[in-house]
Amino acid sequence: MSVSHRRMLVIDADPGIGDALAIALALSDPDLDVVGITACAGCVSGRQAARNIQALVDLIDPPRRPRIGVSHMVAPLIDSPLVYEAPGPQSLNGANGLGDLELRAAELHHAHVSAKVLADLVRQFPHRITLLTLGPLTNVALAQELEPQFFELLRELVCLGGSFQIGGDITAAAEFNILVDPESAAAVFARPATKTIVPRDVAERPEITFERLNAIQARRANNPLWRLANELLPFALRAHHEELGREGFPLKEVTALAAIARPGLFERDSLPVDVELRGEITRGMTVFDIRPRIARQPNADVVIDVDEQGVLDYFQRFLFR
Numbered sequence: 001m002s003v004s005h006r007r008m009l010v011i012d013a014d015p016g017i018g019d020a021l022a023i024a025l026a027l028s029d030p031d032l033d034v035v036g037i038t039a040c041a042g043c044v045s046g047r048q049a050a051r052n053i054q055a056l057v058d059l060i061d062p063p064r065r066p067r068i069g070v071s072h073m074v075a076p077l078i079d080s081p082l083v084y085e086a087p088g089p090q091s092l093n094g095a096n097g098l099g100d101l102e103l104r105a106a107e108l109h110h111a112h113v114s115a116k117v118l119a120d121l122v123r124q125f126p127h128r129i130t131l132l133t134l135g136p137l138t139n140v141a142l143a144q145e146l147e148p149q150f151f152e153l154l155r156e157l158v159c160l161g162g163s164f165q166i167g168g169d170i171t172a173a174a175e176f177n178i179l180v181d182p183e184s185a186a187a188v189f190a191r192p193a194t195k196t197i198v199p200r201d202v203a204e205r206p207e208i209t210f211e212r213l214n215a216i217q218a219r220r221a222n223n224p225l226w227r228l229a230n231e232l233l234p235f236a237l238r239a240h241h242e243e244l245g246r247e248g249f250p251l252k253e254v255t256a257l258a259a260i261a262r263p264g265l266f267e268r269d270s271l272p273v274d275v276e277l278r279g280e281i282t283r284g285m286t287v288f289d290i291r292p293r294i295a296r297q298p299n300a301d302v303v304i305d306v307d308e309q310g311v312l313d314y315f316q317r318f319l320f321r
Contacts, residue, residue: 006033007260008128008155010066010121012114013253014042014135015052017093017236021315022134022253023053024225027060028318029261034062035129036121038069038114042135042180043089044097046071049135050111052096055103060224067121069114071139089176092239099235101228115142122153130156130260134253136177137161141184144191151193160256161185162273162286164199164302174284175200178275182284186275189299196301197273198256199286202266203303206255206311207248208233221320229319251315258311259303265314267305270298 009032013019026034037057039049050070057065094100112120118139122129131154133140140157144150151157161177162185168174178185189195208216213233220226236249259266272294276285289296 006031007130008033008035008125009260010034010036010038010118010129010131012038012040012118012131012133012135012139013053014040014044014049014097015056016043016089016097016134016253017099017232017249018251018253019043019134020052020056020098020232021229021251022257023056024060024228025254025315025318026257026261027057027062027066028223028225028321032261033064034066035064035125036067036069036117038117038139039071040114040135040139041071041073042177043093046073046114048096052098052103056228059103059228067117068111069117069139070111071114073138091243092236094235099232099239101231101235114139115146118143119147119150122150123147126153127155129154130158132256132260133157133159133161133177134256136180137184137188138181141181141187144187151191154193156260157188157193157195158198158256158260159188159195160198160203160252162197162199164201164286164288164304166201168285169200171281171284173276173279173282175286178286179284182275182277185284185286186277189273189275192299195299196259196268196303197286198259198303200252201304202306203252203255204250205306206308206315207250208237209248210237212312213237216316216319219320223319223321225321226319251311254315255306255311258314262310262314265307265310266303268301269304271300271302272296272298273300273302
């Protein structure tokens with residue numbers, strides 16, 4: 001693909017092992033032009049997310065370095081008792097989000113706030129930016145406050161979050177990315193923008209098993225993505241086995257990236273979607289209206305099926321380059 005036809009991508013993330021792998025993959029994919037990566041609070045604090053993003057960019061060292069946005073916010077859910085209905089993000093990702101890996105990055109001296117970076121980029125590249133959100137939607141809602149035409153200036157918004165039919169992962173009803181900041185999610189979903197939602201029903205299906213990890217480690221490659229995967233995946237698999245009894249690590253964030261980079265691997269349906277804000281046990285629940293012959297207009301394309309092997313092939317293609 002020529003440089004002029006590369007998909008211009010901005011990633012908003014709270015890395016997190018899964019986010020880290022997706023960011024590294026996006027920076028390794030020559031078909032994607034990652035022009036910005038913004039930090040949000042969620043799996044880790046906003047400040048730690050920015051440190052992790054800077055360290056990942058330094059590790060991959062892409063030819064064109066993206067703009068990085070910093071968030072100083074702390075995710076409110078981290079200190080909420082709700083998080084203890086399921087293993088929290090530190091249990092699954094480590095204290096700093098990247099398992100046992102310690103990546104050092106210099107603090108940004110002229111750091112810009114994440115929401116401002118998002119607003120500036122859509123003004124600079126109107127109708128060209130695809131925004132992929134891998135964490136809570138706080139920054140997207142704030143960007144719209146800074147730039148009232150934010151959603152109109154986007155080419156596409158792709159959100160990893162919510163649950164279509166299988167329930168939540170933090171509470172019985174709510175998925176983490178939505179539950180951390182449901183007000184922002186509700187505001188973003190309500191906007192008339194071209195948006196795709198990748199719910200956990202689909203995102204969790206492609207996974208790395210212990211057997212696949214052994215195969216990855218046996219087939220050595222000399223590139224930063226392979227080295228990063230070999231540092232992060234053993235911790236992720238061990239944590240998911242010990243905390244969740246799961247014999248694999250779901251590549252949720254990589255799957256969401258693949259929905260942009262390899263759209264033919266996915267099936268979508270246009271549906272109305274809302275976020276529950278007031279329910280005592282359903283706060284943060286994503287409600288997809290699948291009733292026939294309803295008057296409500298769809299406000300999102302929802303990913304409802306995935307070619308799991310296709311996503312794994314996409315990931316492994318760049319592991320072994």
